[in-house]
Amino acid sequence: MRMEFRRLNPLRIAALTLMIGLLVGPSGAVTSKITRQASSKQFLEGKAEGVVISSRGTLQLGRAAKVLASEFDDVWSVNSIVASGGSIYIGTSPNGSIYKYRLGALTKIYPAEGQAVIDKDRPAVAKASEDGEVVEQDERFSNEHIFAMAVDVAGRLVVGISGDNCRLCRYETGAMETIFEPSDAKYIFAIETDSVGNLYIGTGPEGKIYVLDPSGKVAQLVYDSPDKNILSLVAGKDGFVYAGSDTRGLVYKINPRNKSATVLYDSEEPEISALLFAGGAPTETGYLYATATSAKVVQNEQKFAADQAVSGRPEPKEQEDRGSPSDSNGGLKLKIPNTKTDTDKKPAQRPTPVARGSKPGTASYIYKISKQGYVTELFSESAVFLCLAEQDGTILLGSGNSGQVFAIDPDAERSTILYEDERAAQITALATIEGDVYIGTANPAKLVLLSPDYASNGTYVSGLIDAGQPARWGKLQIDADIPRGCKIMVASRSGNVKDANDPTFSDWTEQVEITEPIQLRCPLGRFCQYKLTLQTQDGKRTPLVREVAVASTVPNLAPRVESVEVTRQTGSGKEGVFKISYKASDENDDTLIHTIDFRKIGRDTWIQLKDEIEGDSHEWDGKTVEDGRYEVRVVASDERSNSPSTKLTGSRISDPIIVDNTPPVIRKYSLDKTGRTATLKLQVTDELSVISKLEYTINSNAQWKSTLPDDLIFDTTDESFTIVTEELAPGEHIIALRISDSAGNTTYRTFEVSMLGN
Template identity: 45%
Template sequence: MTKSSITKTTALTLTLILIITSLAPAVTTKVTRHSDPSQLLKGETENVIINSQGRIQLARKYSTLELDDALENVWVINTIAEDSAGGVYLGTSPNGLIIKTHPDQQPQIIYPTADDARTDQPTDNDPQTTDAPQTPEDMFSNMHVFALAVDSSDNLIAALSGPEPKLLRFTDGKPETIYQPDQALYILDLALDPAGNIYLATGPEGKIIRLDADGSNPTTIYDAKDNNILSIVVGPDNFIYAGSDERGIVYKVNPDTKTASVLFDSEQAEITSLMFDDSGNLYAAATSAQAAANQEKFSAISAGMAPGKPESATDEQQPDDQTATDEQQPDDQTATDEQLTTPNQQTTSQEQQQAAQQQAQRGSMPKSAGRIYKIDPRGFVTTVFEEMAVFFTLENQDGNLLLGTGNKAELFSIDPATERKEVAYADETSSQLTSLKVSGDSVYIAAANPPQLIKLEKDFFTAGTYTSPLVDADQPARWGKLQAEAALPDATSIAMQARTGNVDDPDDPSFSPWTEKRNVAGPTDLVTPLGRFLQYKLQLTTNDPASTPTVREILIPSVVPNLAPMVNAVTVGQAKNKPHVLEITAAAKDENNDQLTYTYQFRKAGRTNWITFDEDQPKPKIEWNTNTVEDGRYEIRVTASDRKANTPTTALTGTRVSNTFVVDNTAPAIDSHKLTTDNTTATLALTVSDEYSLIGQLRYTVDSDNDFHGTLPNDLVYDTTSESFTITVPDLTPGPHVIAVELKDDLNNTAYRSFEVTIE
């Protein structure tokens, strides 16, 4: 059996051996998994990318092309075109320069030339003539080249905008003006149909103009309500599709009947770029510069993807005995890749739902954000990408959408079929990526502020590094076997390093040195000290520029040496509707997340010995029947133990003692009384006391009447453990009578006493 016939699966492990004097038996392990893009993006990348699925891969190689002094007077590269010989043309602002570069030639400004400048210079009879020499840049100040195209004869067509707009065709490298609009100041985009007819998107009057291939017979085929038509493309049906500013509308224009319909009205202000794919789907880049200026926070990459994935033909179930082929593999691996896996953990459906909800919340996008809309041939619209950025340009390379944005100069790659998104390139110097041109397997990228031309290759960098954010174990921890789930095609490898520290700052000098770099092909030992924080570093390498290793997940286990549980509070209170029963509640925490058991003890205040009345309880709350002890002042001690998660030699406990409380199950008593009569009135004077509790209530009844009469202490307030009362019973009939008294303390302990009296 060969490697090419099976999928080889191995477990990639990194054992972090800790430098400690003694190792205790294992306690509960905390496992941190890094696979979520929002988490991974907190780390640092060098020549690697992180996509919306949380995959870490080598980035595509890029280089900044040297244009010598051609960009000296350029602020922005607006557009790029390429001829069949590999010549690349750049349209720029603010001086209307057109620059040509070629891998085998020096870059040159092909327009305006000195001859073009002389053609337009003032004459001796012109009152504006000055003695100062004028350069081409002086003559073409405030001119802009927003659109370039190459026709079927490999001639460059260039649209100049500004005070004197014009359309140029370059034949044998020489420019010729083939059209000058009467009203439009700006030619913002242009497109050619299969017959060579030229379509111009113009402003500020929002007209779409058609020209014959030679620039003759200008015809306005649609006059839009919008000020500017920003983008234009010829569809496979030979209709013209155009995007506007201010209202963000996509028009569908019939060039023969000169009629138009609104294909889509977006929520954004501008449709900056339009593009068809091979299936006839139209993609529209809609953006809002104002939204980006407000700097609302959102990241399509960190938002990740919804749980699951789009179903495709490759997802169909294979017979059990069928060997998987490349077509059945995930999009970042093939059947011949070496596979590194991480172990599974139990995850409840509730945890999965919570993770999905967090993903959805993190992916919430303001309505004003930039979006790419897909409009299918039936006219149905779906959103395939959204980002809080200004969208400048959209291209298609091998089924992936490439989007140039600002103001962070990021190039996004979006696969509409798999929903995978990634930042394929980000420029640290410029602010905007204004134009893209796919050239075979490469992509030319125009940047602005400052201007530069970048070439993004298909090949991957040979090496790249990902440095993780700090992983926090909450306490100084032993770090277990770091494990990676990854695909390793032939000629690729992954190496790892790690370090630890006890401060939340990876730049702090107290962090341990990086461990020795080790290639990962099996169990690999790294040595790190005990530490609360761990940081790891992945180095991805390839000897095949067409292949990259792919890391799908990093699993980081940590074990905090066993710590004693902490009992933070013990409360004692009366159980509801249960006389003489107290409810005892403990609040405890274990840093190891060990399962705890509880032991409950009591003692009378002032004594030293504790009496255990309940133990090994799994819950931190019990009830205590106080009828089992005499009245008095007591304390409760609660002991929390982690013995169920540890060995007898490593188990630890934590204790806490309650505040002193009273057990009082005895009713108040009458200390003294005096009963007197006066004619038909009886008067009973009482002194009542309770050893521990406030006097709560005194009532009386006469001759066993069911109706008790309430009374108040002589000082009118129930506020002490001893109270005096005077009960007066008038209008008694001659003969014997019984006055019955009900005594209660504040805990409802109740006593009764009767007094006989005779009225003469």
């Protein structure tokens, strides 16, 4: 087979079309198995490091990430990130610390030296001095939290300090000044500045919203909600303030001028954890995005794409079609030839957009709300949604408990795991500052800078590909764009245990660059893993993988006849007919034909009944053989899919069946008369089948009466019966008998009896 690389014009990536390679070495069955992976659900069965997996089932390099700060003092969570005057400010928990990051240095600005707040209700902490003497530690911080921060119109840092008594503070010239202290609140969860500089704060546990004038000197209650907490706030360009509540999961639209509120959306989830305006023109409000979540979903956390796979995609707006992130001059475009589609794999359906939440609290949702108040579901995932940000029209979402940042394109309905922290459990804060994305994490607490450039390299290790039996592994192919200056490397390994961590797995093969179908060099094994390494030289372009296909061939295995059942047919015209039903399978998916044989038990020779049967049943007329006990053998052969030297068979023998075409016989009888009654005693026998019925009639061919054996049960091939007639009139009478066995064979017999007159 000849392969050709062809360069296209600079605006398109070069195309490379390749055929599937056949395996080298002796073949068994003529069919090979191609395992194709092209959905996010399939890719998420593997593990990605520095590689992001989109909801449409693509792999590409993730953004380069740099940890700016992680050496925080007694900090569990970064809750808020804001920027002012070239500095990044970080609000944390649980000790209410605020840090400033500037020019690579991290400085705690609150509490400053000597400002530690003492909580007398907490016990002192004991520690050892340098000489070993145990002393009491007096610096016991109260349980304070910095959940929210903002920057006012003068560029000053405004901080909400939550604790036993919350307060709104302003940081200026190195000092923290309290400007407002609500008497009915413990927590400040949200701070928002409107277009004229008014400061809005959302509090708890009374669910109130306050507003302060730009100077911070005059505070007013804007809205007193019946909810427990106001978790999120955002000011619209329309002059309204929007709030998200805890307990009932409501999105409020509040008019600050007359202090009235309406409910914009009632979510089924208990918490509206974040609100964001995005997508509008500079003079328009745009869409309101709301995250509805519940902490309970952590117990049911799953990978997002199991529910997000969807066929097709929206048509992009012409002016917004920016092309693939991998577009470049030159490069390669690798394609996978068409193969038979697996019919047993159905794509998962994307949840239908809804106008009202109607799902239980086992997932979190992003809702998109238009200015007319229409609500649709944009994205859902079994995770906790904690924070939102926007960058270049893309919605950024921070979640837990896997420390993931999702990037969601609202127009293309495309979502990607943009960043996944290897250690932190939650992404608790997001901020876009001068084109950069800053990430705050919890457990442990870190400040991370997400670069606009791609990471220089990343790896994707697939889940286990199961061939069903020890297999020879063929060629790996990818459908991918590989720009100039980028490459994709592949390695593989195999094993026979459904556990990728088992030490019996083979070592990874040496990595090779993919420029054509690559023959996998891992040993014979039932399970295979591949590892892709994506690389870029300048960070501006990334390889983009849309699909991976792996070929395998299992050496020919014998067909398996799983069951053989022989049942006697009933009904008119079916007397003595048996239906032979069977089920056979083949691990190689070979075409099977069947041969049916029978023999009388005790004999060695099988007699062929029928051969080259393609179906799964056959009818046998048992009247063509003598009575007796028989067994039936079904032989399955894969000869139509193999050569004469490699064909194999499998067989199974039925349970014994009885062929009985002879009715019961009366071995002995006696007929006695007593007065006007007659007594008929019978000994009935059958060679093979249980006597199942005896009926009699007197002087009739219609009025048959049933009688039981003398032992009152039909259970043997020999039964005794006693028939005592009713009083008979003088004259000649005929007693007719109808006797049947369990095989349906019936014998008839009549007896004459004469009754004398008085």
